[in-house]
Amino acid sequence: MLKQTTLMLVLACCCTFATAQEADVERAVLDYVEGFYEGDTSKLHRSVLPEVQKYGYYRLKDKKTYAGEPMSFEQMLKYALSVKKRGPVSPEAPKKVELLDVQDQTAAAKLTAWWGTDYILLGKYDGKWKIVQVLWQSPPTS
Template sequence: MKRYLLLFSVFLAVQSLYAQASQHPDVEQACMDYIDGFYQGDTAKIIRSLSPDLLKFGYWKNKETGVYESDGQMTFTEALDYSRNVLVKQRFVAKEAPRKVEVLDVGNHIASAKVTAWWGIDYLLLAKVDDRWVIQQVLWEGPLK
């Protein structure tokens, strides 16, 4: 009996790891859509990657004092407006700009990732909603240098 319980436990552990690993590309894609939405002014990618309940909060380094100061919050609507503005004003980001995603952890319904972009570093918390990964919260600081 103990042997069967042990085998069953191992089976469940392997299944759980497989499920998490299989979700990794979907989490990464949501993060890439987030970057590209801002870089390319692609509102479809912003809508696809961000939760309507988005909470984005960050710190920007003051050029004069060198001190990081609160840059306030950004809502889903403000993110969408920013993306539209990039497209309207044709302020696209250079091709060589940083565009890196590190998926840190994936659970059954939650995930975390680190994004490096031209503005700095973002830590993202994602949730699986209606079988797709969306970014719920972002904590960031910038610039990179």
Template structure:
């Protein structure tokens, strides 16, 4: 009987720790995703640097307005992401105030997570990893909006 009580106590404590960990992680994952969106929206290179791993791989598809077909838009590196954000700021090419900033966390493990974001440019699927107490985006696969 004592063994059962001890086992239940350990399981309960583990479940409580996991729940607390998930709550903190959810906030930090959401923050990494928002830094990513806002970094590109605001041209804020500090937010971009805070959200992306230097070995970033970003690849996507954009819909060709003439053909109506999605085409590969190529790869973006960490440096290119920073340069892109800097260009947004320099040229003052900010999106409209009501541009979407939607973050949906799809899965969280101890060291890895997956999220989906929706922004003016379309939908991005992000793979994140733990970076100390924070989370950082390692890979992005994106698709531009459905242009009518």
């Protein structure tokens, strides 16, 4: 009986740890998208590593071809500040987070936002989840 109780306690602790890890990763991704939607640079500082590598493919005006473009951490902050000046994105704008994998030091997530889809890699730095890399594209033409 003691072994069974110990095993149940260990499993409960592992599940609680995994759930907390997942919640923290999801919060980091939400801080990232909300930082852009709300123009809140403090959320970007909290969730994104300053050395982040972000690269995206946006659809050109011909709507058939894509062009690629990097975005630095400083450019992220400038974009958020421009949103703050003109007003936040609509509350109905999508911000769907799908956790693809969460381990104890690394994680991967997919974000669907108004601008398209971001594939996000995160790492844990001093106990906090930070976005390390982002690869995104505009919504595909169907």
